[in-house]
Amino acid sequence: MEPQTITPAIIVLYLLPLMVFFFFRKSIDRHFKKNHTRIKLADLMVPYLLVGIHILSQLAFHFTIFPYFLIFIFSLAIGLLFYFAFKKGEILYRSFFKSWWRFVFLSAMTTYYGLVIAHFVVSI
Numbered sequence: 001m002e003p004q005t006i007t008p009a010i011i012v013l014y015l016l017p018l019m020v021f022f023f024f025r026k027s028i029d030r031h032f033k034k035n036h037t038r039i040k041l042a043d044l045m046v047p048y049l050l051v052g053i054h055i056l057s058q059l060a061f062h063f064t065i066f067p068y069f070l071i072f073i074f075s076l077a078i079g080l081l082f083y084f085a086f087k088k089g090e091i092l093y094r095s096f097f098k099s100w101w102r103f104v105f106l107s108a109m110t111t112y113y114g115l116v117i118a119h120f121v122v123s124i
Contacts, residue, residue, distance in 0.1 A: 006123055010059075013052065017045060017109065028037035038098075042105040049108035056078050060122050069111060075102050 018045045025041045050066070056071040077100050082089045 006120070010119075011067055015047060017052070017112065021045065043101060046101070046105050046108055047056065049105070049112045052112050053108065053115060056112065056119055060115055069108075073107060076100065076107070091095040
């Protein structure tokens with residue numbers, strides 16, 4: 001693997017989720033709350049993070065880890081279903097999907113910035 005240069009586009013790819021999350025979170029959450037929906041900014045960021053995981057893993061490792069991430073989040077869903085079924089005694093779909101989607105956001109954000117660090121290390 002040969003080192004890559006860090007371009008302005010790569011810097012935007014690195015920083016965009018953090019900038020959106022910290023600078024626009026309150027205004028976007030307020031907008032959806034005013035419209036009486038339970039959507040948060042974290043819910044809207046997941047598709048961007050998934051695409052970013054695919055792009056960053058190709059840049060850092062020259063192959064994508066996206067299928068492995070999908071296996072992880074689907075396994076997480078199965079584990080969460082077992083938790084709701086055995087600990088709570090019932091599966092409420094609204095609470096299950098809300099909890100699962102928030103776990104997907106946290107996992108995607110962690111994976112995304114792990115790949116940012118990996119790409120930064122590889123490109124030096």
